[in-house]
Amino acid sequence: MDSEEVSDHHIDYPALWEYVIQAPHCREQYSVHGPDHWLRVERNGCILAARTGAKAHIVRLFALFHDSKRLNEGHDPGHGSRGGKFARELHGHFFELSDEDLSLLIYACNTHTEGVHHDDPTIGTCWDSDRLDIGRVGMRPSSAYMSTDFAKEIADYGTTQPWLHLAETYLDDPISHHLKYRNWGEN
Secondary structure, eight states: OOHHHHOOOOOOOOHHHHHHHHHHHHHTTTTSSSSSHHHHHHHHHHHHHHHHOOOOOOOOOHHHHHTTTSSSSOTTTTTHHHHHHHHHHHBTTTTTTOHHHHHHHHHHHHHHTTSSSSSSHHHHHHHHHHHHHHHGGTTTOOOOSSSSSSHHHHHHHTTTGGGGGGGTTSSTTTTTGGGGGTTTOOO
């Protein structure tokens, strides 16, 4: 659960999410790269981390930051680097990581649209968790683009549904987790 993660890695997920969601951005409420996408990526990452050996706290942070500084919904070179820079700016305020873990997080954000595969289980899991959510734009995930064997299995199966229970270690309600900030843009 979140309380275990907070004590182990000094991460206040609720406060961090709220801050990032409220930060200036160019997304509309139902953006394909907005908070409900980030939450699905987080859930996917938690599912994957249960079997890939990835550092789940990094995967969860990647989910939040990887698209947080997009300038548009289309081709946006540099958005991952801007998200990585934002993570670095908030490091020490909402979360604390070792230098090694912070480097992994920033690398995963910076390169998530450029890299095809990665052997590091944490980086591969970050990228795979994002790629497993490609259905939001009408495409089916392809195992050819996945780094981890588990993500390849899920992509071939076509849905994360049979594995949602694996995210329960980190998330209170994996089934509806992606709806957590459903009304974030409404005032």
